[in-house]
Structures are given as structure tokens and as C-alpha cells.
Amino acid sequence: MADATGRWALVLHGGAKEIEPGKEEANRQGCLAALEAGAAILRGGGTALEAVEAAIRVMEDDPTFNAGLGSVRNADGMVEMDAAIMDGATLDIGGAAAIRDVRHPISVARAMLRETPTLLVGEGAQRFASACNAELRDPEEGGTAGADAGHDTVGCIALDRHGNLAAGTSTGGLEGCMAGRVGDSPLPGCGFYADNLQGAVAFSGDGESISRSMLAARVMQAMEFAPPQAAIEAAIARMGRVGGDAGGIVLDRSGGVGWAHNSPHFAVGLATEEDGVPRIYLRKAEELAID
Numbered sequence: 001m002a003d004a005t006g007r008w009a010l011v012l013h014g015g016a017k018e019i020e021p022g023k024e025e026a027n028r029q030g031c032l033a034a035l036e037a038g039a040a041i042l043r044g045g046g047t048a049l050e051a052v053e054a055a056i057r058v059m060e061d062d063p064t065f066n067a068g069l070g071s072v073r074n075a076d077g078m079v080e081m082d083a084a085i086m087d088g089a090t091l092d093i094g095g096a097a098a099i100r101d102v103r104h105p106i107s108v109a110r111a112m113l114r115e116t117p118t119l120l121v122g123e124g125a126q127r128f129a130s131a132c133n134a135e136l137r138d139p140e141e142g143g144t145a146g147a148d149a150g151h152d153t154v155g156c157i158a159l160d161r162h163g164n165l166a167a168g169t170s171t172g173g174l175e176g177c178m179a180g181r182v183g184d185s186p187l188p189g190c191g192f193y194a195d196n197l198q199g200a201v202a203f204s205g206d207g208e209s210i211s212r213s214m215l216a217a218r219v220m221q222a223m224e225f226a227p228p229q230a231a232i233e234a235a236i237a238r239m240g241r242v243g244g245d246a247g248g249i250v251l252d253r254s255g256g257v258g259w260a261h262n263s264p265h266f267a268v269g270l271a272t273e274e275d276g277v278p279r280i281y282l283r284k285a286e287e288l289a290i291d
Contacts, residue, residue: 012154014064034154037058048165067083081171094118095109096125109168153207156202157200189217189220202249204246229258
């Protein structure tokens with residue numbers, strides 16, 4: 001049963017990367033728009049799942065981010081996207097990987113949530129999206145994201161007033177990667193996880209390194225005895241063994257927030273019941289300087 005506190009919280013990110021000069025404001029505004037969409041749902045008593053999906057849909061519609069319309073092209077010149085969402089109340093998972101031509105991969109993942117499989121890939125994901133009448137986009141759209149979009153996975157985690165948690169991710173892949181490549185984003189325990197008994201987490205960065213390190217699982221395990229900030233920092237430190245950049249956001253079941261990164265930038269947005277004012281940062285140092 002959920003530990004209902006009556007408090008809500010929402011945290012999202014726009015990717016662990018280096019933001020190109022001149023794109024700082026676009027990243028701030030993109031995160032702010034997504035944050036406001038998700039927070040409005042939670043403020044009105046909506047569910048964590050609804051808030052996560054809504055926030056990520058906004059980022060999928062923003063070509064600033066490497067997700068949805070901002071996705072990049074693989075070695076075959078095609079756009080293949082991954083997305084996943086998890087319900088912390090039931091541990092249900094919905095994931096779609098290497099999917100093409102849909103406008104909102106996160107909504108395909110949400111439709112998968114109550115199905116028996118946790119992940120459909122390629123043609124299977126495509127058929128499922130068609131059966132669900134998923135919104136399509138023009139195949140010529142996408143592939144226009146800038147050079148800073150290489151690890152620009154977007155993610156969102158939320159706690160609703162009923163005490164339920166959710167986590168979601170969406171990515172447009174790596175520029176020039178092998179066709180069919182799937183990173184950490186749709187893999188539970190790697191790029192994301194949510195459990196009402198512990199918390200919710202979402203990562204971005206070098207997908208293969210995150211998968212090898214099982215970062216989401218490490219954060220969930222660490223929160224059994226450590227606060228969110230310590231748990232996420234310990235997970236990022238594990239990247240030293242395999243190399244690569246990463247950034248992560250985490251909520252505990254009481255709404256405690258943590259986030260950390262070893263990448264040059266990590267665009268993060270936070271909104272909570274107590275604060276009431278949305279906050280956007282492009283790196284952890286900004287938050288530390290204000291506090």
C-alpha cells in the first residue's frame with residue numbers, strides 16, 4: 001500500500017551532455033514547460049504516471065532535446081527511439097525500443113504498461129503502436145538535433161498525493177549508431193526504476209556504461225540505508241570503473257530529492273508541494289551556489 005503523505009514532487013531532466021553555447025535558454029525553457037505540464041497534473045490531484053507521461057510528451061515535442069521530434073539518425077539514416085515508464089505501485093513496466101515514426105514514444109510505453117511483456121523492440125513495438133493508434137510523425141521529421149544531443153535522453157520521476165511513484169524515460173538514440181542499438185533508457189534497473197517502497201530514479205548518459213553498471217538498481221538498493229542525494233552520488237561515482245558521462249535524478253517515497261552528474265551539463269527541473277516555485281538548473285553547481 002502506498003505511504004500517502006499528501007505531498008507531491010516532480011523532477012525531470014533534459015540529458016547528461018555538454019550544452020552548446022547559445023542553447024542554454026532553450027534547455028531552460030524546454031525543461032520549464034515540461035515541469036509545468038507535469039506539476040499541473042500533480043497539483044490537481046492527478047497520478048504520478050499521468051504527470052510523468054505529460055512532462056515527457058512536452059520534451060518529445062521540443063527539438064531542443066534528443067527525444068521524439070528532436071531524435072537523431074542512426075548509421076542507416078533512420079530515427080529509432082526508445083522509451084519506458086514504470087508504475088511504483090504495481091511494478092508494472094512498459095517499454096518500446098528501436099521504434100520508428102511515432103510522435104510520442106512515451107505514450108506507446110504507457111500503453112504497454114499493463115501488458116504482460118515489459119519491452120517490445122523494433123517491428124514488435126511498431127505493430128503494438130499501430131494497434132494502439134499511436135500518433136505518428138512524418139518520417140522526414142527528426143534527425144535535426146545538434147551535436148550536443150548525443151546523450152540527450154529525457155527523463156521524469158514523480159510522487160503524487162496518494163503516495164504513488166512513477167519513472168519514465170525517452171530517447172532518440174545516438175547519432176550514427178548501429179541500427180537496432182538499444183541503450184539503458186528502456187531497461188529497468190539500468191536507466192530507470194520506481195517502487196513505492198523505496199523511490200524512483202531516472203538516468204541519462206552513456207547508455208552502455210550505465211547498463212554495465214546497473215545504476216538505477218544501485219540507487220534503489222542504496223536508498224534502503226542512505227538518503228537520495230547520497231544514493232545518486234554513489235551511483236555516479238561507480239561510472240569511474242567503466243568510464244563515460246551520466247546524470248541521474250531520484251525521489252524517495254517521502255518526496256526527498258537528489259540529483260547528480262559527472263557530465264559538463266545536466267538540465268534538471270524540480271517542483272514540489274512545499275516549494276511551489278519551479279526551479280531549473282543546467283548543472284549541479286548552480287543549485288549549490290544558490291543554496
